[in-house]
Amino acid sequence: RKEVEQDPGPFNVPEGATVAFNCTYSNSASQSFFWxxxxxxxxxxxxxxxxxxxxxxxxFTAQLNRASQYISLLIRDSKLSDSATYxxxxxxxxxxxxxxxxxxxxxLP
Amino acid sequence: EAGVAQSPRYKIIEKRQSVxxxxxxxxxxxxxxxxxxILGQGPKLLIQFQNNGVVDDSQLPKDRFSAExxxxxxxxxxxxxxxxxxxxxxxxxxSLEFGGFQETQYFGPGTRLLVL
Numbered sequence: 001r002k003e004v005e006q007d008p009g010p011f012n013v014p015e016g017a018t019v020a021f022n023c024t025y026s027n028s029a030s031q032s033f034f035w036x037x038x039x040x041x042x043x044x045x046x047x048x049x050x051x052x053x054x055x056x057x058x059x060f061t062a063q064l065n066r067a068s069q070y071i072s073l074l075i076r077d078s079k080l081s082d083s084a085t086y087x088x089x090x091x092x093x094x095x096x097x098x099x100x101x102x103x104x105x106x107x108l109p
Numbered sequence: 110e111a112g113v114a115q116s117p118r119y120k121i122i123e124k125r126q127s128v129x130x131x132x133x134x135x136x137x138x139x140x141x142x143x144x145x146x147i148l149g150q151g152p153k154l155l156i157q158f159q160n161n162g163v164v165d166d167s168q169l170p171k172d173r174f175s176a177e178x179x180x181x182x183x184x185x186x187x188x189x190x191x192x193x194x195x196x197x198x199x200x201x202x203x204s205l206e207f208g209g210f211q212e213t214q215y216f217g218p219g220t221r222l223l224v225l
Binding site: 004032034036042043044045046049087091095096097098099100101102 | 142144149150151152153154157164165167200207212213214215216217218219
């Protein structure tokens with residue numbers, strides 16, 4: 001099993017729809033979890049940290065499921081500007097930082 | 110606040126040549142990271158510095174790659190000699206600290222390397 005795994009997509013979603021994707025991780029001792037967003041030919045930027053209790057920022061909700069070892073990202077009322085690649089990042093107890101390969105999202109007008 | 114600066118932005122070299130990349134992190138950021146991002150993949154951590162000490166270089170191909178952060182501020186990453194498979198974007202990132210709530214990484218624009 002890969003250390004951090006994401007569905008590469010692409011997810012083609014109509015504008016205004018809700019979309020969700022998951023990221024699974026293999027190290028049960030992982031400490032910190034993040035979602036980064038990367039636009040085409042740009043650098044990654046932090047979207048959200050993922051806390052044990054889950055967190056919400058506007059249209060974005062992130063959840064952590066330690067029992068099943070995955071994190072999720074939910075985007076409501078999707079906008080054209082949400083089109084990007086979403087990278088899952090996990091930091092293990094050994095402090096090793098691992099990025100997933102990313103999930104590509106295309107919002108269709 | 111100025112972001113993470115990297116140079117050059119683009120570099121084209123032939124295989125077996127040497128190349129160096131420079132990174133200046135956000136002022137006050139103790140942690141500096143170098144990543145390699147191959148097209149279609151997520152960034153792969155090459156090396157992580159805490160001030161001028163190495164925290165993790167387990168994925169750095171040490172036979173050809175080297176990195177330093179002598180004064181705990183800016184950093185250079187060198188490849189010598191380059192191979193075709195080194196063609197990628199090299200991203201530098203910095204964070205205020207490592208671990209805790211200040212570990213958000215801020216990325217520079219990257220250096221696009223093409224090895225012919």
